[in-house]
Amino acid sequence: MADAMDLTGRTEPLQQAMAGGRSLWDDARARLFRNKAAVVSMIILGVLIIIALFGPMVWVHDYKTQSTLIKAGPTFDNWHILGTDFLGRDAFARLMIGLRISLAVGLVATIVSLIIGVTWGAIAGFVGGRVDNIMMRFVDVLYAMPFIFFVILLLTVFGRNIILIFAAIGAVEWLTMSRIVRGQTLAIKNMEFIEAARATGVPFFTIIRRHILPNVVGPVAVYVTLTIPVVIMAESFLSFLGLGVNEPLTSLGVLISEGAKEMQDKPWMLMAPALTMGITLLCLNFIGDGLRDALDPKER
Protein backbone atom coordinates (compact mmCIF):
# COMPACT_ATOMS: atom_id res chain seq x y z
CA MET A 1 0.00 0.00 0.00
CA ALA A 2 2.80 2.40 0.93
CA ASP A 3 4.57 1.61 -2.35
CA ALA A 4 1.52 2.45 -4.36
CA MET A 5 1.37 5.79 -2.61
CA ASP A 6 4.98 6.49 -3.47
CA LEU A 7 4.27 5.95 -7.14
CA THR A 8 1.65 8.67 -7.13
CA GLY A 9 4.20 11.11 -5.89
CA ARG A 10 3.00 11.30 -2.30
CA THR A 11 5.89 10.44 -0.09
CA GLU A 12 4.30 10.75 3.33
CA PRO A 13 3.21 7.45 4.88
CA LEU A 14 -0.47 6.66 4.74
CA GLN A 15 -1.14 6.91 8.47
CA GLN A 16 0.37 10.36 8.58
CA ALA A 17 -1.78 11.55 5.71
CA MET A 18 -4.87 10.16 7.39
CA ALA A 19 -4.06 11.72 10.73
CA GLY A 20 -4.30 15.18 9.24
CA GLY A 21 -7.91 15.03 8.13
CA ARG A 22 -11.00 13.36 9.44
CA SER A 23 -12.00 10.16 7.72
CA LEU A 24 -15.49 9.40 6.46
CA TRP A 25 -16.03 7.30 9.58
CA ASP A 26 -15.01 10.07 11.97
CA ASP A 27 -17.45 12.40 10.23
CA ALA A 28 -20.17 9.79 10.40
CA ARG A 29 -19.57 9.16 14.07
CA ALA A 30 -19.67 12.87 14.83
CA ARG A 31 -22.95 13.23 12.92
CA LEU A 32 -24.44 10.20 14.64
CA PHE A 33 -23.59 11.55 18.10
CA ARG A 34 -25.12 14.92 17.25
CA ASN A 35 -28.44 13.14 16.61
CA LYS A 36 -30.14 13.33 20.01
CA ALA A 37 -32.83 10.75 19.25
CA ALA A 38 -30.19 8.25 18.18
CA VAL A 39 -27.99 8.86 21.23
CA VAL A 40 -30.88 8.55 23.68
CA SER A 41 -32.00 5.40 21.85
CA MET A 42 -28.54 3.89 22.10
CA ILE A 43 -28.47 4.51 25.85
CA ILE A 44 -31.95 3.04 26.39
CA LEU A 45 -31.19 0.07 24.17
CA GLY A 46 -27.92 -0.48 26.02
CA VAL A 47 -29.79 -0.59 29.32
CA LEU A 48 -32.39 -2.98 27.86
CA ILE A 49 -29.63 -5.27 26.57
CA ILE A 50 -27.91 -5.32 29.96
CA ILE A 51 -31.24 -6.11 31.65
CA ALA A 52 -31.96 -8.89 29.16
CA LEU A 53 -28.48 -10.39 29.56
CA PHE A 54 -27.89 -10.13 33.30
CA GLY A 55 -31.34 -9.40 34.75
CA PRO A 56 -32.49 -13.03 34.85
CA MET A 57 -29.30 -14.03 36.69
CA VAL A 58 -29.73 -11.58 39.54
CA TRP A 59 -33.51 -11.32 39.85
CA VAL A 60 -35.05 -12.96 42.91
CA HIS A 61 -37.45 -15.10 40.85
CA ASP A 62 -36.64 -17.33 37.94
CA TYR A 63 -38.83 -17.45 34.85
CA LYS A 64 -40.15 -21.00 35.12
CA THR A 65 -40.89 -21.59 38.79
CA GLN A 66 -44.64 -21.82 39.26
CA SER A 67 -46.48 -20.74 42.37
CA THR A 68 -50.03 -20.72 43.65
CA LEU A 69 -50.26 -16.99 43.08
CA ILE A 70 -52.11 -17.01 39.77
CA LYS A 71 -52.37 -13.80 37.74
CA ALA A 72 -51.60 -11.61 40.73
CA GLY A 73 -51.36 -7.87 40.25
CA PRO A 74 -48.13 -5.89 40.61
CA THR A 75 -47.08 -5.94 44.25
CA PHE A 76 -43.95 -5.50 46.33
CA ASP A 77 -44.89 -8.48 48.50
CA ASN A 78 -42.46 -11.18 47.57
CA TRP A 79 -41.09 -8.87 44.81
CA HIS A 80 -43.63 -9.68 42.10
CA ILE A 81 -43.29 -6.14 40.77
CA LEU A 82 -45.18 -6.93 37.57
CA GLY A 83 -47.42 -9.57 39.08
CA THR A 84 -47.55 -13.21 38.03
CA ASP A 85 -48.80 -15.00 34.92
CA PHE A 86 -51.48 -17.68 34.49
CA LEU A 87 -49.21 -20.34 35.99
CA GLY A 88 -48.08 -18.17 38.87
CA ARG A 89 -44.67 -17.44 37.35
CA ASP A 90 -43.07 -14.06 38.03
CA ALA A 91 -44.02 -11.70 35.21
CA PHE A 92 -40.90 -9.54 35.49
CA ALA A 93 -38.60 -12.55 35.20
CA ARG A 94 -40.55 -13.72 32.17
CA LEU A 95 -40.43 -10.27 30.65
CA MET A 96 -36.63 -10.23 30.90
CA ILE A 97 -36.36 -13.71 29.35
CA GLY A 98 -38.82 -12.69 26.63
CA LEU A 99 -36.77 -9.60 25.85
CA ARG A 100 -33.62 -11.72 25.75
CA ILE A 101 -35.17 -14.19 23.29
CA SER A 102 -36.60 -11.43 21.10
CA LEU A 103 -33.27 -9.59 20.95
CA ALA A 104 -31.42 -12.83 20.28
CA VAL A 105 -33.78 -13.72 17.44
CA GLY A 106 -33.33 -10.24 16.03
CA LEU A 107 -29.57 -10.49 16.14
CA VAL A 108 -29.09 -14.07 14.95
CA ALA A 109 -31.67 -13.96 12.17
CA THR A 110 -30.21 -10.68 10.95
CA ILE A 111 -26.72 -12.20 10.88
CA VAL A 112 -28.09 -15.14 8.87
CA SER A 113 -29.66 -12.75 6.38
CA LEU A 114 -26.49 -10.66 6.34
CA ILE A 115 -24.28 -13.60 5.43
CA ILE A 116 -26.56 -14.93 2.69
CA GLY A 117 -27.44 -11.51 1.30
CA VAL A 118 -23.93 -10.08 1.21
CA THR A 119 -22.42 -13.18 -0.37
CA TRP A 120 -25.18 -13.47 -2.95
CA GLY A 121 -25.21 -9.77 -3.84
CA ALA A 122 -21.44 -9.36 -3.96
CA ILE A 123 -20.97 -12.35 -6.24
CA ALA A 124 -23.85 -11.34 -8.53
CA GLY A 125 -22.64 -7.77 -8.79
CA PHE A 126 -18.97 -8.61 -9.22
CA VAL A 127 -19.28 -11.45 -11.71
CA GLY A 128 -21.99 -9.65 -13.66
CA GLY A 129 -23.33 -10.73 -17.02
CA ARG A 130 -25.43 -13.86 -17.23
CA VAL A 131 -24.62 -15.03 -13.70
CA ASP A 132 -25.83 -11.70 -12.32
CA ASN A 133 -28.96 -11.92 -14.42
CA ILE A 134 -29.85 -15.43 -13.24
CA MET A 135 -29.05 -14.72 -9.60
CA MET A 136 -31.10 -11.54 -9.49
CA ARG A 137 -34.07 -13.09 -11.36
CA PHE A 138 -34.03 -15.76 -8.67
CA VAL A 139 -34.28 -13.00 -6.06
CA ASP A 140 -37.16 -11.44 -8.04
CA VAL A 141 -39.05 -14.73 -8.05
CA LEU A 142 -38.53 -15.16 -4.31
CA TYR A 143 -39.70 -11.60 -3.72
CA ALA A 144 -43.06 -12.53 -5.18
CA MET A 145 -43.54 -15.33 -2.67
CA PRO A 146 -45.68 -14.86 0.40
CA PHE A 147 -42.84 -15.84 2.70
CA ILE A 148 -44.43 -15.51 6.08
CA PHE A 149 -46.91 -18.13 4.92
CA PHE A 150 -44.04 -20.44 4.09
CA VAL A 151 -42.47 -19.84 7.47
CA ILE A 152 -45.78 -20.78 9.05
CA LEU A 153 -45.88 -23.93 6.93
CA LEU A 154 -42.28 -24.77 7.89
CA LEU A 155 -43.04 -24.35 11.57
CA THR A 156 -46.12 -26.56 11.44
CA VAL A 157 -44.34 -29.20 9.40
CA PHE A 158 -41.07 -29.42 11.33
CA GLY A 159 -42.42 -28.43 14.69
CA ARG A 160 -41.71 -25.26 16.57
CA ASN A 161 -38.10 -24.79 17.48
CA ILE A 162 -36.04 -21.72 17.98
CA ILE A 163 -33.22 -22.60 15.59
CA LEU A 164 -35.75 -23.04 12.82
CA ILE A 165 -37.24 -19.64 13.61
CA PHE A 166 -33.78 -18.06 13.39
CA ALA A 167 -33.03 -19.72 10.08
CA ALA A 168 -36.46 -19.23 8.54
CA ILE A 169 -36.71 -15.52 9.28
CA GLY A 170 -33.10 -14.96 8.27
CA ALA A 171 -33.68 -16.79 5.03
CA VAL A 172 -36.61 -14.48 4.29
CA GLU A 173 -34.88 -11.20 5.01
CA TRP A 174 -31.75 -11.60 2.87
CA LEU A 175 -33.40 -10.60 -0.41
CA THR A 176 -33.25 -6.82 0.03
CA MET A 177 -29.76 -7.12 1.46
CA SER A 178 -28.54 -8.89 -1.67
CA ARG A 179 -30.02 -6.16 -3.88
CA ILE A 180 -28.32 -3.39 -1.90
CA VAL A 181 -24.96 -5.14 -1.94
CA ARG A 182 -25.23 -5.92 -5.64
CA GLY A 183 -25.99 -2.28 -6.49
CA GLN A 184 -23.03 -1.04 -4.47
CA THR A 185 -20.75 -3.69 -5.94
CA LEU A 186 -21.75 -2.76 -9.49
CA ALA A 187 -20.92 0.86 -8.75
CA ILE A 188 -17.54 0.05 -7.23
CA LYS A 189 -16.24 -2.73 -9.40
CA ASN A 190 -15.36 -0.57 -12.38
CA MET A 191 -13.36 1.87 -10.32
CA GLU A 192 -9.65 2.07 -10.89
CA PHE A 193 -8.49 0.58 -7.62
CA ILE A 194 -10.33 -2.64 -8.41
CA GLU A 195 -8.78 -2.72 -11.85
CA ALA A 196 -5.39 -2.17 -10.24
CA ALA A 197 -5.99 -5.05 -7.84
CA ARG A 198 -7.00 -7.29 -10.71
CA ALA A 199 -4.04 -6.21 -12.79
CA THR A 200 -1.64 -7.10 -9.99
CA GLY A 201 -3.16 -10.56 -9.82
CA VAL A 202 -5.15 -10.42 -6.59
CA PRO A 203 -7.37 -13.53 -6.45
CA PHE A 204 -11.12 -13.20 -7.04
CA PHE A 205 -12.33 -13.82 -3.48
CA THR A 206 -9.62 -11.63 -2.02
CA ILE A 207 -10.79 -8.74 -4.20
CA ILE A 208 -14.33 -9.24 -2.95
CA ARG A 209 -13.23 -9.54 0.66
CA ARG A 210 -10.55 -6.84 0.81
CA HIS A 211 -11.76 -4.27 -1.70
CA ILE A 212 -15.46 -4.64 -2.42
CA LEU A 213 -16.93 -5.52 0.97
CA PRO A 214 -15.31 -2.67 2.96
CA ASN A 215 -16.91 -0.26 0.53
CA VAL A 216 -20.42 -1.63 0.93
CA VAL A 217 -20.28 -1.56 4.73
CA GLY A 218 -22.13 1.77 5.03
CA PRO A 219 -25.44 0.95 3.36
CA VAL A 220 -25.33 -2.58 4.74
CA ALA A 221 -24.86 -1.32 8.30
CA VAL A 222 -27.87 0.93 7.90
CA TYR A 223 -29.96 -1.87 6.49
CA VAL A 224 -28.86 -4.23 9.27
CA THR A 225 -30.01 -1.88 12.03
CA LEU A 226 -33.33 -1.51 10.25
CA THR A 227 -33.65 -5.28 9.72
CA ILE A 228 -33.30 -6.16 13.40
CA PRO A 229 -36.65 -4.55 14.38
CA VAL A 230 -38.32 -6.14 11.36
CA VAL A 231 -37.05 -9.55 12.43
CA ILE A 232 -38.08 -9.03 16.05
CA MET A 233 -41.52 -8.10 14.81
CA ALA A 234 -41.68 -11.17 12.55
CA GLU A 235 -40.81 -13.48 15.43
CA SER A 236 -43.40 -11.84 17.66
CA PHE A 237 -45.92 -12.07 14.84
CA LEU A 238 -45.38 -15.85 14.75
CA SER A 239 -45.43 -16.07 18.54
CA PHE A 240 -48.63 -14.09 18.67
CA LEU A 241 -50.24 -16.60 16.31
CA GLY A 242 -49.10 -19.40 18.61
CA LEU A 243 -46.27 -20.54 16.35
CA GLY A 244 -43.28 -19.11 18.21
CA VAL A 245 -40.88 -20.43 20.84
CA ASN A 246 -41.87 -23.33 23.10
CA GLU A 247 -42.82 -23.14 26.76
CA PRO A 248 -41.38 -22.50 29.27
CA LEU A 249 -39.25 -20.18 27.15
CA THR A 250 -41.06 -17.10 26.04
CA SER A 251 -40.72 -14.05 23.84
CA LEU A 252 -42.27 -10.62 23.81
CA GLY A 253 -44.81 -11.77 21.22
CA VAL A 254 -45.94 -14.66 23.43
CA LEU A 255 -46.26 -12.37 26.45
CA ILE A 256 -48.25 -9.82 24.44
CA SER A 257 -50.58 -12.52 23.18
CA GLU A 258 -51.08 -13.85 26.74
CA GLY A 259 -51.61 -10.31 27.99
CA ALA A 260 -54.11 -9.48 25.26
CA LYS A 261 -56.37 -12.28 26.50
CA GLU A 262 -56.51 -10.71 29.96
CA MET A 263 -56.46 -7.05 29.00
CA GLN A 264 -59.97 -6.29 30.18
CA ASP A 265 -59.37 -7.13 33.85
CA LYS A 266 -55.59 -7.12 34.12
CA PRO A 267 -54.28 -4.53 31.67
CA TRP A 268 -50.76 -4.58 33.18
CA MET A 269 -50.25 -8.08 31.75
CA LEU A 270 -50.52 -6.52 28.30
CA MET A 271 -48.94 -3.16 29.00
CA ALA A 272 -45.58 -4.38 30.32
CA PRO A 273 -44.56 -6.52 27.34
CA ALA A 274 -46.25 -4.17 24.85
CA LEU A 275 -44.34 -1.16 26.16
CA THR A 276 -41.05 -3.08 26.27
CA MET A 277 -41.55 -4.16 22.70
CA GLY A 278 -42.57 -0.68 21.52
CA ILE A 279 -39.57 0.98 23.21
CA THR A 280 -37.11 -1.60 21.89
CA LEU A 281 -38.35 -1.24 18.33
CA LEU A 282 -38.50 2.56 18.53
CA CYS A 283 -34.89 2.69 19.75
CA LEU A 284 -33.69 0.36 17.00
CA ASN A 285 -35.49 2.38 14.35
CA PHE A 286 -34.15 5.70 15.65
CA ILE A 287 -30.61 4.30 15.66
CA GLY A 288 -31.08 2.98 12.12
CA ASP A 289 -32.38 6.33 10.92
CA GLY A 290 -29.57 8.17 12.67
CA LEU A 291 -27.01 5.86 11.12
CA ARG A 292 -28.49 6.43 7.68
CA ASP A 293 -28.33 10.19 8.06
CA ALA A 294 -24.80 9.92 9.41
CA LEU A 295 -23.45 7.69 6.68
CA ASP A 296 -25.23 9.28 3.76
CA PRO A 297 -24.73 13.05 3.74
CA LYS A 298 -26.83 13.30 0.55
CA GLU A 299 -29.93 12.35 2.49
CA ARG A 300 -29.84 15.42 4.69
Place this chain on the structure above:
Amino acid sequence: MSALQRSLSRIPWAYVGRRILIAIPTLLVIITVAFFMMRIAPGGPFDGERKLNAATEAAVKAKFGLDKPLMQQYFDYLIGVVQLDFGPSLKTLGKSVNDLIADGLPISLAIGFLSMFVALVVGTAMGIFAGLRQNTVGDYSVMGFAMAGISIPTFVSGPLLILTLALGAGLFAVGGLGTYPNIGMTFHNMTLPVVTLALPQIAIISRLMRASMIETMRSGHIRTARAKGLSERDVVLKHALPSAILPLVSYVGPAMARVMTGSLVIERIFGLPGMGSYFVDGAINRDYTLVMGALIIYATLIVIFNLIADVLYALLDPKVKYD
Protein backbone atom coordinates in the same frame (compact mmCIF):
# COMPACT_ATOMS: atom_id res chain seq x y z
CA MET B 1 -57.65 9.44 -29.30
CA SER B 2 -59.54 9.42 -26.06
CA ALA B 3 -57.71 9.53 -22.75
CA LEU B 4 -58.57 5.89 -22.14
CA GLN B 5 -57.16 4.80 -25.48
CA ARG B 6 -54.05 6.81 -24.87
CA SER B 7 -53.55 5.17 -21.50
CA LEU B 8 -54.20 1.72 -22.88
CA SER B 9 -51.68 2.24 -25.64
CA ARG B 10 -49.10 3.09 -23.01
CA ILE B 11 -49.45 -0.21 -21.19
CA PRO B 12 -46.32 -2.22 -21.99
CA TRP B 13 -48.20 -5.30 -23.16
CA ALA B 14 -45.06 -7.30 -23.89
CA TYR B 15 -43.86 -6.62 -20.38
CA VAL B 16 -47.22 -7.58 -18.89
CA GLY B 17 -47.18 -10.77 -20.91
CA ARG B 18 -43.70 -11.66 -19.77
CA ARG B 19 -44.59 -10.95 -16.16
CA ILE B 20 -47.59 -13.26 -16.40
CA LEU B 21 -45.35 -15.91 -17.93
CA ILE B 22 -43.01 -15.58 -14.93
CA ALA B 23 -45.94 -15.64 -12.52
CA ILE B 24 -47.11 -19.08 -13.66
CA PRO B 25 -43.89 -20.97 -12.80
CA THR B 26 -43.68 -18.97 -9.57
CA LEU B 27 -47.11 -20.20 -8.54
CA LEU B 28 -46.26 -23.72 -9.69
CA VAL B 29 -43.17 -23.72 -7.47
CA ILE B 30 -45.21 -22.47 -4.53
CA ILE B 31 -47.84 -25.16 -5.00
CA THR B 32 -45.24 -27.90 -5.44
CA VAL B 33 -43.11 -26.95 -2.45
CA ALA B 34 -46.17 -26.50 -0.24
CA PHE B 35 -47.70 -29.80 -1.38
CA PHE B 36 -44.66 -31.93 -0.68
CA MET B 37 -43.84 -30.12 2.55
CA MET B 38 -47.28 -30.87 3.93
CA ARG B 39 -46.97 -34.51 2.87
CA ILE B 40 -43.49 -35.02 4.33
CA ALA B 41 -44.64 -33.61 7.64
CA PRO B 42 -44.66 -36.05 10.53
CA GLY B 43 -48.16 -36.56 11.87
CA GLY B 44 -51.19 -36.67 9.61
CA PRO B 45 -54.49 -34.87 9.69
CA PHE B 46 -56.26 -37.89 11.17
CA ASP B 47 -53.89 -38.47 14.08
CA GLY B 48 -55.97 -37.91 17.15
CA GLU B 49 -55.90 -38.75 20.81
CA ARG B 50 -56.98 -42.27 19.97
CA LYS B 51 -55.57 -44.20 17.07
CA LEU B 52 -58.18 -45.05 14.44
CA ASN B 53 -58.50 -48.74 13.71
CA ALA B 54 -56.95 -49.87 10.46
CA ALA B 55 -60.19 -50.28 8.52
CA THR B 56 -61.54 -46.87 9.48
CA GLU B 57 -58.23 -45.23 8.69
CA ALA B 58 -58.10 -46.89 5.27
CA ALA B 59 -61.67 -45.81 4.56
CA VAL B 60 -60.99 -42.23 5.58
CA LYS B 61 -57.82 -42.12 3.52
CA ALA B 62 -59.60 -43.56 0.50
CA LYS B 63 -62.35 -40.96 0.86
CA PHE B 64 -59.84 -38.12 0.59
CA GLY B 65 -57.65 -39.84 -2.02
CA LEU B 66 -54.73 -40.13 0.37
CA ASP B 67 -54.26 -43.83 -0.48
CA LYS B 68 -53.09 -43.14 -4.01
CA PRO B 69 -49.39 -42.85 -4.90
CA LEU B 70 -47.93 -39.46 -4.00
CA MET B 71 -47.30 -38.34 -7.57
CA GLN B 72 -50.84 -39.29 -8.52
CA GLN B 73 -52.15 -37.16 -5.64
CA TYR B 74 -49.95 -34.29 -6.74
CA PHE B 75 -51.17 -34.27 -10.33
CA ASP B 76 -54.79 -34.75 -9.26
CA TYR B 77 -54.35 -31.71 -7.05
CA LEU B 78 -52.76 -29.63 -9.81
CA ILE B 79 -55.61 -30.48 -12.17
CA GLY B 80 -58.04 -29.48 -9.45
CA VAL B 81 -56.30 -26.15 -8.88
CA VAL B 82 -56.39 -25.32 -12.57
CA GLN B 83 -60.15 -25.87 -12.45
CA LEU B 84 -60.31 -23.76 -9.28
CA ASP B 85 -61.28 -26.77 -7.21
CA PHE B 86 -59.23 -27.04 -4.03
CA GLY B 87 -60.80 -30.27 -2.84
CA PRO B 88 -62.58 -31.11 0.41
CA SER B 89 -61.40 -29.74 3.73
CA LEU B 90 -59.79 -32.52 5.75
CA LYS B 91 -60.96 -31.17 9.09
CA THR B 92 -64.19 -29.29 8.56
CA LEU B 93 -66.62 -32.08 7.74
CA GLY B 94 -68.88 -31.65 4.76
CA LYS B 95 -67.28 -28.41 3.62
CA SER B 96 -64.98 -28.00 0.68
CA VAL B 97 -61.98 -25.69 0.77
CA ASN B 98 -63.80 -23.63 -1.84
CA ASP B 99 -66.68 -23.12 0.60
CA LEU B 100 -64.37 -22.02 3.38
CA ILE B 101 -62.46 -19.66 1.10
CA ALA B 102 -65.71 -18.25 -0.22
CA ASP B 103 -66.69 -17.54 3.40
CA GLY B 104 -63.40 -16.02 4.44
CA LEU B 105 -62.03 -14.26 1.39
CA PRO B 106 -64.59 -11.44 1.15
CA ILE B 107 -63.93 -10.49 4.78
CA SER B 108 -60.16 -10.52 4.32
CA LEU B 109 -60.35 -8.60 1.06
CA ALA B 110 -62.71 -6.03 2.56
CA ILE B 111 -60.34 -5.42 5.49
CA GLY B 112 -57.35 -5.36 3.17
CA PHE B 113 -58.72 -2.94 0.59
CA LEU B 114 -60.27 -0.61 3.15
CA SER B 115 -57.00 -0.44 5.11
CA MET B 116 -55.05 0.16 1.94
CA PHE B 117 -57.43 2.95 0.97
CA VAL B 118 -57.22 4.58 4.39
CA ALA B 119 -53.43 4.20 4.42
CA LEU B 120 -53.01 5.74 0.97
CA VAL B 121 -55.27 8.74 1.65
CA VAL B 122 -54.04 9.51 5.16
CA GLY B 123 -50.41 8.59 4.51
CA THR B 124 -50.15 10.68 1.36
CA ALA B 125 -51.79 13.69 2.99
CA MET B 126 -49.52 13.47 6.03
CA GLY B 127 -46.44 13.02 3.88
CA ILE B 128 -47.21 16.06 1.72
CA PHE B 129 -47.96 18.12 4.81
CA ALA B 130 -44.66 17.14 6.47
CA GLY B 131 -42.64 17.46 3.28
CA LEU B 132 -43.79 21.02 2.65
CA ARG B 133 -42.96 22.03 6.21
CA GLN B 134 -39.62 20.33 6.54
CA ASN B 135 -38.00 20.76 9.97
CA THR B 136 -40.97 22.47 11.59
CA VAL B 137 -43.07 21.33 14.52
CA GLY B 138 -45.67 19.96 12.11
CA ASP B 139 -43.03 17.92 10.30
CA TYR B 140 -41.58 16.55 13.53
CA SER B 141 -44.96 15.53 14.91
CA VAL B 142 -45.90 13.71 11.70
CA MET B 143 -42.54 11.96 11.60
CA GLY B 144 -42.80 11.09 15.29
CA PHE B 145 -46.19 9.54 14.66
CA ALA B 146 -44.78 7.70 11.65
CA MET B 147 -41.89 6.34 13.69
CA ALA B 148 -44.33 5.07 16.29
CA GLY B 149 -46.48 3.54 13.55
CA ILE B 150 -43.50 1.64 12.17
CA SER B 151 -42.23 0.54 15.57
CA ILE B 152 -45.47 -0.54 17.18
CA PRO B 153 -46.68 -3.81 15.73
CA THR B 154 -50.38 -4.35 15.06
CA PHE B 155 -50.65 -6.97 17.80
CA VAL B 156 -49.74 -4.21 20.26
CA SER B 157 -51.72 -1.35 18.75
CA GLY B 158 -54.78 -3.57 18.17
CA PRO B 159 -55.31 -4.61 21.78
CA LEU B 160 -54.51 -1.06 22.94
CA LEU B 161 -57.16 0.37 20.61
CA ILE B 162 -59.66 -2.21 21.84
CA LEU B 163 -58.80 -1.35 25.41
CA THR B 164 -59.29 2.38 24.93
CA LEU B 165 -61.86 2.88 22.17
CA ALA B 166 -63.96 -0.29 22.46
CA LEU B 167 -63.84 -1.35 26.11
CA GLY B 168 -63.14 2.12 27.44
CA ALA B 169 -65.10 4.56 25.35
CA GLY B 170 -67.49 1.97 23.92
CA LEU B 171 -67.30 3.53 20.46
CA PHE B 172 -66.63 0.38 18.47
CA ALA B 173 -67.08 -3.36 18.64
CA VAL B 174 -64.53 -5.28 20.71
CA GLY B 175 -64.29 -7.89 18.00
CA GLY B 176 -66.16 -10.28 15.79
CA LEU B 177 -68.76 -9.37 13.27
CA GLY B 178 -71.22 -8.26 15.87
CA THR B 179 -74.36 -9.41 17.55
CA TYR B 180 -77.89 -8.77 16.37
CA PRO B 181 -78.81 -6.21 15.00
CA ASN B 182 -75.26 -5.14 14.19
CA ILE B 183 -74.23 -8.23 12.25
CA GLY B 184 -71.92 -7.96 9.26
CA MET B 185 -69.23 -5.68 8.04
CA THR B 186 -70.61 -2.48 9.49
CA PHE B 187 -68.79 0.70 10.44
CA HIS B 188 -69.12 -0.27 14.09
CA ASN B 189 -67.48 -3.65 13.58
CA MET B 190 -64.89 -2.88 10.94
CA THR B 191 -63.39 0.46 11.98
CA LEU B 192 -60.90 -0.83 14.54
CA PRO B 193 -59.54 -3.74 12.48
CA VAL B 194 -59.18 -1.53 9.42
CA VAL B 195 -57.48 1.30 11.32
CA THR B 196 -55.15 -1.07 13.16
CA LEU B 197 -54.08 -2.73 9.95
CA ALA B 198 -53.65 0.64 8.23
CA LEU B 199 -51.45 2.23 10.93
CA PRO B 200 -48.07 0.76 9.92
CA GLN B 201 -48.82 1.45 6.27
CA ILE B 202 -49.83 5.05 7.02
CA ALA B 203 -46.47 5.40 8.72
CA ILE B 204 -44.45 3.94 5.86
CA ILE B 205 -46.39 5.80 3.17
CA SER B 206 -46.11 9.16 4.91
CA ARG B 207 -42.36 8.72 5.27
CA LEU B 208 -41.99 7.79 1.61
CA MET B 209 -44.21 10.66 0.54
CA ARG B 210 -42.36 13.17 2.69
CA ALA B 211 -38.93 12.22 1.34
CA SER B 212 -40.19 12.27 -2.22
CA MET B 213 -41.95 15.59 -1.74
CA ILE B 214 -38.80 17.22 -0.35
CA GLU B 215 -36.76 15.94 -3.25
CA THR B 216 -39.31 17.09 -5.82
CA MET B 217 -39.64 20.56 -4.35
CA ARG B 218 -35.92 21.04 -4.92
CA SER B 219 -35.99 19.97 -8.55
CA GLY B 220 -35.65 22.16 -11.61
CA HIS B 221 -39.21 21.98 -12.88
CA ILE B 222 -40.54 23.35 -9.60
CA ARG B 223 -38.17 26.28 -9.84
CA THR B 224 -39.44 26.87 -13.35
CA ALA B 225 -43.05 26.72 -12.22
CA ARG B 226 -42.35 29.23 -9.48
CA ALA B 227 -40.44 31.47 -11.89
CA LYS B 228 -43.49 31.49 -14.14
CA GLY B 229 -45.31 33.09 -11.22
CA LEU B 230 -47.71 30.24 -10.49
CA SER B 231 -49.42 30.30 -7.13
CA GLU B 232 -47.87 28.03 -4.51
CA ARG B 233 -51.04 25.93 -4.60
CA ASP B 234 -50.70 25.26 -8.31
CA VAL B 235 -47.00 24.59 -7.93
CA VAL B 236 -47.70 21.91 -5.33
CA LEU B 237 -50.85 20.34 -6.75
CA LYS B 238 -50.15 20.48 -10.49
CA HIS B 239 -46.38 20.28 -10.68
CA ALA B 240 -44.93 18.71 -7.55
CA LEU B 241 -47.57 16.13 -6.66
CA PRO B 242 -47.66 14.17 -9.93
CA SER B 243 -43.93 13.49 -9.84
CA ALA B 244 -43.66 13.16 -6.07
CA ILE B 245 -46.29 10.45 -5.98
CA LEU B 246 -44.41 8.10 -8.30
CA PRO B 247 -42.23 6.32 -5.72
CA LEU B 248 -45.43 5.62 -3.84
CA VAL B 249 -46.97 3.74 -6.76
CA SER B 250 -44.17 1.20 -6.75
CA TYR B 251 -44.77 0.66 -3.04
CA VAL B 252 -48.46 -0.22 -3.48
CA GLY B 253 -47.70 -3.81 -4.55
CA PRO B 254 -45.51 -4.70 -1.56
CA ALA B 255 -47.85 -2.76 0.70
CA MET B 256 -50.78 -4.87 -0.39
CA ALA B 257 -48.76 -8.00 0.35
CA ARG B 258 -47.92 -6.66 3.81
CA VAL B 259 -51.53 -5.78 4.47
CA MET B 260 -52.63 -9.29 3.59
CA THR B 261 -49.97 -10.82 5.81
CA GLY B 262 -50.91 -8.42 8.57
CA SER B 263 -54.52 -9.45 8.33
CA LEU B 264 -53.54 -12.88 9.76
CA VAL B 265 -52.92 -11.17 13.09
CA ILE B 266 -55.76 -8.67 12.75
CA GLU B 267 -58.28 -11.44 12.21
CA ARG B 268 -56.92 -13.22 15.27
CA ILE B 269 -57.06 -10.10 17.48
CA PHE B 270 -60.54 -9.07 16.43
CA GLY B 271 -61.95 -12.57 16.05
CA LEU B 272 -62.92 -12.12 12.43
CA PRO B 273 -63.67 -15.27 10.41
CA GLY B 274 -61.51 -14.31 7.41
CA MET B 275 -59.08 -16.27 5.25
CA GLY B 276 -56.24 -15.54 7.64
CA SER B 277 -57.87 -17.32 10.54
CA TYR B 278 -58.67 -20.30 8.30
CA PHE B 279 -55.03 -20.37 7.21
CA VAL B 280 -53.60 -20.26 10.73
CA ASP B 281 -56.12 -22.75 12.13
CA GLY B 282 -55.54 -24.99 9.15
CA ALA B 283 -51.79 -24.87 9.71
CA ILE B 284 -52.15 -25.72 13.38
CA ASN B 285 -54.64 -28.55 12.70
CA ARG B 286 -52.73 -29.90 9.69
CA ASP B 287 -55.71 -29.40 7.41
CA TYR B 288 -53.51 -29.86 4.32
CA THR B 289 -56.01 -28.95 1.67
CA LEU B 290 -57.25 -25.84 3.46
CA VAL B 291 -53.73 -24.51 4.05
CA MET B 292 -52.76 -25.22 0.45
CA GLY B 293 -55.87 -23.54 -0.89
CA ALA B 294 -55.38 -20.45 1.26
CA LEU B 295 -51.68 -20.30 0.39
CA ILE B 296 -52.40 -20.47 -3.33
CA ILE B 297 -55.02 -17.74 -3.08
CA TYR B 298 -52.66 -15.50 -1.10
CA ALA B 299 -49.79 -16.11 -3.51
CA THR B 300 -51.96 -15.40 -6.54
CA LEU B 301 -53.28 -12.19 -5.03
CA ILE B 302 -49.78 -10.98 -4.18
CA VAL B 303 -48.51 -11.75 -7.67
CA ILE B 304 -51.48 -9.92 -9.21
CA PHE B 305 -51.06 -6.84 -6.99
CA ASN B 306 -47.37 -6.62 -7.78
CA LEU B 307 -48.17 -6.82 -11.47
CA ILE B 308 -50.85 -4.12 -11.27
CA ALA B 309 -48.51 -1.84 -9.31
CA ASP B 310 -45.74 -2.26 -11.87
CA VAL B 311 -48.06 -1.60 -14.81
CA LEU B 312 -49.47 1.46 -13.06
CA TYR B 313 -45.95 2.70 -12.56
CA ALA B 314 -45.20 2.30 -16.25
CA LEU B 315 -48.40 4.16 -17.11
CA LEU B 316 -47.64 7.12 -14.89
CA ASP B 317 -43.92 7.53 -15.37
CA PRO B 318 -42.94 8.39 -18.93
CA LYS B 319 -39.29 7.74 -18.07
CA VAL B 320 -39.72 4.06 -17.24
CA LYS B 321 -38.68 1.79 -20.07
CA TYR B 322 -39.07 -1.98 -19.87
CA ASP B 323 -36.46 -3.79 -21.88
